[in-house]
Amino acid sequence: MAPDPSRIAVVTGAAGGIGRATTLRLLACGWSVAGVDRVRIADIPPEFRDGFLSIECDLTDPAVPAEIIARTVRHFGSVGLLVNNAGISGAKPVAETDDANLARIMDINFTVPFRMSREALKVMQAGASIVHVSSVVNFRATPSTSAYTASKAALAGLTRQMAAEYGPRGIRCNAVAPGLVETELTAEKLRTDPKFQRIWIEGTPWPRLGRPEDIAAAIVFLASTDAEFINGHTLVIDGGWSIGASAA
Numbered sequence: 089m090a091p092d093p094s095r096i097a098v099v100t101g102a103a104g105g106i107g108r109a110t111t112l113r114l115l116a117c118g119w120s121v122a123g124v125d126r127v128r129i130a131d132i133p134p135e136f137r138d139g140f141l142s143i144e145c146d147l148t149d150p151a152v153p154a155e156i157i158a159r160t161v162r163h164f165g166s167v168g169l170l171v172n173n174a175g176i177s178g179a180k181p182v183a184e185t186d187d188a189n190l191a192r193i194m195d196i197n198f199t200v201p202f203r204m205s206r207e208a209l210k211v212m213q214a215g216a217s218i219v220h221v222s223s224v225v226n227f228r229a230t231p232s233t234s235a236y237t238a239s240k241a242a243l244a245g246l247t248r249q250m251a252a253e254y255g256p257r258g259i260r261c262n263a264v265a266p267g268l269v270e271t272e273l274t275a276e277k278l279r280t281d282p283k284f285q286r287i288w289i290e291g292t293p294w295p296r297l298g299r300p301e302d303i304a305a306a307i308v309f310l311a312s313t314d315a316e317f318i319n320g321h322t323l324v325i326d327g328g329w330s331i332g333a334s335a336a
Contacts, residue, residue, distance in 0.1 A: 091120040093166035094215045100124045101174030105271035109300035113308050122160040153203040169311045170208040172201035173221045179236035190235045197239035214258025222263040224326045251320030260319040262310045267326025269298040294327030
């Protein structure tokens with residue numbers, strides 16, 4: 089049986105963390121998924137493999153987004169959801185940020201989602217949606233994250249713009265703004281950096297940190313028909329971090 093064209097997703101950064109959790113949740117909910125990453129994604133549970141396509145590529149190559157969408161359409165027949173999850177941090181204070189660091193962060197965190205969205209919109213039909221993975225730093229500043237914050241703020245602005253432009257066609261665009269999520273990328277700082285621990289752990293009025301599955305659940309909700317009147321929204325998922333320091 090051919091996949092439901094409205095339930096075919098492309099997820100970038102699908103090999104680990106939020107991207108992997110989102111991929112697995114979509115598959116468990118009956119979606120077909122093209123998972124995109126720099127490495128081949130081979131450890132998908134057997135029961136989901138027929139509905140999964142691994143695409144190994146360098147997203148920073150300007151020609152690659154069009155190739156990803158074309159390959160997904162050839163394999164599954166359509167694209168009903170794009171999850172722009174791939175991203176990097178590595179930011180520094182403004183005065184310490186050289187052009188190479190700035191360009192790399194903006195390229196991966198903003199230009200890549202822009203290009204992916206541009207190509208997906210060429211094939212999407214009414215009922216489709218795009219979900220960007222932005223960040224809670226859009227709403228509350230943190231030290232030494234200048235280029236990262238700028239890239240994620242740009243993504244939030246793009247979310248609103250795309251919602252206004254493509255909503256009339258029945259294509260929604262939303263974003264999630266995660267707080268600190270426990271992944272391989274954050275594990276070392278959580279273990280070794282007292283300042284990082286103080287800002288994120290002590291500053292979160294909830295008894296645990298975020299998990300990739302928390303963000304995945306929100307992304308799948310925003311892509312579902314339950315959220316079909318939600319358009320142009322950035323959903324904060326941070327355990328309350330952005331409302332201010334914990335009173336505990």
